[in-house]
Amino acid sequence: MYLNSPVTQFESLSLTKEPNPEEPEIEKAPVEVAFKSPSLPPSVGEGAIYLNHRGNSLAQQKSEELQKTLLAHRHDRQLVILQDFPDPDALSCAWAYQLIAQQYDIKCEIIYAGALSHQENIALVRLTNLPIHRWTPQTLKTKDLSCYQGFVLIDNQGTTSQLLSSVQQAGIPLVVLIDHHSIQGDLQSEFEDIRPYVRATATIFTQYLQTGLLALDTSINQHVKCATALMHGLRSDTNRLMQAQEEDFMAAAYLSRFYDAQLLNAILQANRSKRVMDVIERSLKNRIVQNNFSIAGVGYLRYEDRDAIPQAADFLVTEENVHTAVVYGIVHDEDEELEIVIGSLRTSKLTLDPDEFIKEAFGQDSAGRFFGGGRTSAGGFEIPMGFLSGSNENSAYAKMKWEVFDTQIKQKLLRLVNPRDNPIQSE
Ligand SMILES: [Mn+2]
Numbered sequence: 001m002y003l004n005s006p007v008t009q010f011e012s013l014s015l016t017k018e019p020n021p022e023e024p025e026i027e028k029a030p031v032e033v034a035f036k037s038p039s040l041p042p043s044v045g046e047g048a049i050y051l052n053h054r055g056n057s058l059a060q061q062k063s064e065e066l067q068k069t070l071l072a073h074r075h076d077r078q079l080v081i082l083q084d085f086p087d088p089d090a091l092s093c094a095w096a097y098q099l100i101a102q103q104y105d106i107k108c109e110i111i112y113a114g115a116l117s118h119q120e121n122i123a124l125v126r127l128t129n130l131p132i133h134r135w136t137p138q139t140l141k142t143k144d145l146s147c148y149q150g151f152v153l154i155d156n157q158g159t160t161s162q163l164l165s166s167v168q169q170a171g172i173p174l175v176v177l178i179d180h181h182s183i184q185g186d187l188q189s190e191f192e193d194i195r196p197y198v199r200a201t202a203t204i205f206t207q208y209l210q211t212g213l214l215a216l217d218t219s220i221n222q223h224v225k226c227a228t229a230l231m232h233g234l235r236s237d238t239n240r241l242m243q244a245q246e247e248d249f250m251a252a253a254y255l256s257r258f259y260d261a262q263l264l265n266a267i268l269q270a271n272r273s274k275r276v277m278d279v280i281e282r283s284l285k286n287r288i289v290q291n292n293f294s295i296a297g298v299g300y301l302r303y304e305d306r307d308a309i310p311q312a313a314d315f316l317v318t319e320e321n322v323h324t325a326v327v328y329g330i331v332h333d334e335d336e337e338l339e340i341v342i343g344s345l346r347t348s349k350l351t352l353d354p355d356e357f358i359k360e361a362f363g364q365d366s367a368g369r370f371f372g373g374g375r376t377s378a379g380g381f382e383i384p385m386g387f388l389s390g391s392n393e394n395s396a397y398a399k400m401k402w403e404v405f406d407t408q409i410k411q412k413l414l415r416l417v418n419p420r421d422n423p424i425q426s427e
Pocket residue numbers: 089090155180199200201237
């Protein structure tokens with residue numbers, strides 16, 4: 001049922017949207033003008049020739065389309081919105097986008113609403129001075145959004161950001177959407193490059209760089225750091241290249257000319273906090289293993305420790321006879337008095353599509369939005385707790401609330417894990 005069949009993958013290729021008749025008529029701008037502009041790099045470089053030889057004309061075509069879009073938006077200000085808990089793939093690609101867009105005098109503000117939670121992400125941002133800003137929905141209210149002419153989604157399709165609705169309500173149009181997750185909804189973007197069969201958005205961005213959208217230069221410190229970030233993003237989304245495919249390896253090979261291996265090593269050396277270790281311990285204690293699935297609820301955890309959930313799932317999936325791990329908990333944000341159920345799935349089973357699995361397990365909310373999705377070998381979900389959020393002063397009440405969510409999530413998961421059993425009786 002969850003076959004990751006080549007047919008499905010191919011079909012997603014054709015999902016690139018039809019030209020939108022309401023788009024500014026960028027087609028009318030003669031292409032030669034685009035490529036002759038003095039501030040712009042040549043669009044056909046060595047890499048482009050290589051990509052063409054390989055028959056990967058899609059990357060070339062998308063680069064040219066993106067260039068046209070950027071030209072049409074010269075001098076704009078844009079918001080680059082990342083998922084609430086941005087990962088290295090998202091962080092590095094947003095930075096690469098900012099550097100590319102800068103050449104067209106487009107000023108980008110890279111923002112996220114949640115937290116940098118994984119120790120490696122904190123190290124990445126600190127050690128490279130990666131230019132991102134935390135804007136909570138509260139912060140957004142204090143900003144004058146009228147100075148932004150467009151927004152950009154990278155490595156996400158808005159479903160994992162609290163900021164999307166406010167930005168849309170402010171009437172800011174979606175100008176660029178670049179992602180490798182399965183299509184999550186019917187967002188309309190002027191430029192769109194969604195390639196679910198590519199393992200990392202960093203691979204897509206490296207291809208843009210190779211085709212000449214930005215000429216990396218090892219004498220420019222920022223370029224070296226951005227290449228290092230992209231290498232980290234690419235490695236982390238491909239399980240240290242173990243799930244990388246040819247084009248990911250080709251992208252890594254290209255980045256190897258520019259990245260700083262020592263800096264990457266320093267990022268990877270970042271240690272886990274004790275609290276994260278404690279969550280991993282809880283996941284080990286609480287896990288139930290059925291039909292090669294390992295499922296663990298870890299109870300309440302602090303907002304800043306949210307990344308402990310995917311890290312626990314990463315760990316549980318390494319157990320013998322386990323191919324898929326799902327870990328979830330209630331993440332509590334004290335500042336915002338917000339509670340949300342957050343879960344992560346990791347799988348080594350090639351025929352299990354995390355996106356389909358999560359959508360099938362949890363379904364959609366009343367507005368028709370799925371609670372989560374995924375990409376190759378990994379997925380995640382977020383279930384808002386609405387009216388049941390907060391008021392945990394009474395520990396018996398908090399415990400009861402956790403048990404209700406825990407039971408409900410287990411039921412939904414076990415329905416797929418043991419299709420023939422009654423999940424309630426199966427324990
Ligand atoms: Mn990614």
